[in-house]
Amino acid sequence: MPALVYPGVGQRIAYHRRIARMTQQQLADASGASLGAVRKIERGERNPSDAMLDAVADAMGVDPARLRHEPDPARTPVHDALPTLSAAIATYDLPDDGPVRPLRELRAAANEAARWRLAAQYTLIARKLPDLLAELARAYHAASGSERAEVAALLVRAYRSADAVAYKFGAHDLSARLVDLMRWAAPEAADPLLAASVAYVRTETFFAARAHAAGLRALELALDAAPAPSSAGQVAARGALHMRAAVIAGRAANACAAQVHLAEARALADHVTEDVYYGTAFGPDSVRIHEVSVAVSLGQDYVARALDVARAWKPPTGLPAERRSGFYIELARAQLWSGQADHAFESLKVARRIAPQHTREHPWVRQDAATLRRLKRADSEALSNFAEWCAAS
Known part of the structure; x- marks a missing residue:
């Protein structure tokens, strides 16, 4: 019988192996698997059988269910707004009739959406972008010459802001569609x-x-x-x-x-x-x-x-919030893998202060917060509150 496919299982095994401070060879020896099999599974080149997953989980001291499935994030107003965003781009080539502001106002609106993206203000993007994308599509089809080229560039900018929401909130099919639209509009901007x-x-x-x-x-x-x-x-x-x-x-x-x-x-x-x-x-x-x-x-x-x-070194405050929070999220993972659980929790809290929405929706944050809670190496109440906030299981 073929092995069941659990998307991302190799990455989860590699993650928990590092938390357990084990090498691939040590995991292979402890689970009875070959070193080659462990390497291929972690790279996503092979699907482990359920029996192998159980053996690997036992060797690392984790619940096998944590290797099989990622936890589902809690829904937010941004998740609920994603269908509206999807509908807004469905008619990019046949937009509905409606008003179109002057080019200078459209430029200002697209620039504002780009600032929201850099500041990780995803709720604003989800609420405002559907109407802006529809208006820019109308402006593009009504324009000609150099004005059409500029509207195409504004469309790319707005699609990118919308994509930040889609990608970070797990709507990867919608994100891929927005990327395709960016690739469609960019040549028009020349x-x-x-x-x-x-x-x-x-x-x-x-x-x-x-x-x-x-x-x-x-x-x-x-x-x-x-x-x-x-x-x-x-x-x-x-x-x-x-x-x-x-x-x-x-x-x-x-x-x-x-x-x-x-x-x-x-x-x-x-x-x-x-x-x-x-x-x-x-x-x-x-x-x-x-x-x-x-x-x-x-x-x-x-x-x-x-x-x-x-x-x-620490990232200066002048950098975009999304980039600074990303630094602390990745630093937390390095600290956790190095056995510095308390430092990892502090880094996650810094990331949260910088960009709460970015931090809350990052899958690594949920995974690392769940691991930290199990390790119980930081204040239990604060850690439990953090884990609940980011929907860590």
Whole structure:
């Protein structure tokens, strides 16, 4: 009988193995599996049988149910608004009749939505974006010439803000659809830097599908097509693609490619000031945050690098809230894997103070909060309250 498929089971096994401070060889020995089987399961290349899952869970001292299924997040008003957002993009090519504001007002509205995204204000996006997307679609089909190109660029910006909500709240099919619409509208804007930003966002679809090697290839193709780095915007566009490539290479367990792309991003960041370029924060501080992300993605011997970065540096308050909270979420994971449970809980609380919605909806936060509660290494009441807040099981 073939093994049942439990999506993401390999990542959950790797996570709990690191919490148990076990190597892959130790897990193989303790569970009676071969080292090759453990490696393939963690990489998602093989589905374990139920008997193997039970043996692996027993070896790590966890409930087998935690390996089989991710907990379902609690519903929020944002979840409830996702169907309205989906309906708004269904008629992108045949929008309903309605009012259209002047271009300057549409520009201001799209810019405001981009600021909400960077500040992780997802409820505002979910409430306001459906009407804006419908209005921008009407404006696009009514415009011509240079005005149509600018409206296309505004559509990309607005789709990206909507995608942030869809992706982070687990609506990955809707996110992929929004990415497709970004790729449809970007050529109409005739701006190669906008196309590079869309390639950056498209990586979400590869993360969601855990197709990390394919995502790395897509980013490397985007780097080949990106303009030469002669202006600050061009430098930032290439640097952001290298940052993204470093992280997905880490998820693909390609340490060499991860370090090469991280080094390229670091070198480019030395030539620009930290800022938001085409909707993506880039500069020396963003690259440093991605050093932590790459280290956590690679795991094993690389986690110490994440802790080294955090000992010497903290993200400045001028960075977007979403990026700063992400730093502490990933740092918490590195601390937890290193046996620093109390420090991990402190990092999660910092992430919550910076960007509550981003932190609450992050699947790693729910997973790590549940683990911390079981370990009982921090104040039990505060930890229980935190775990309930983020719907950790």
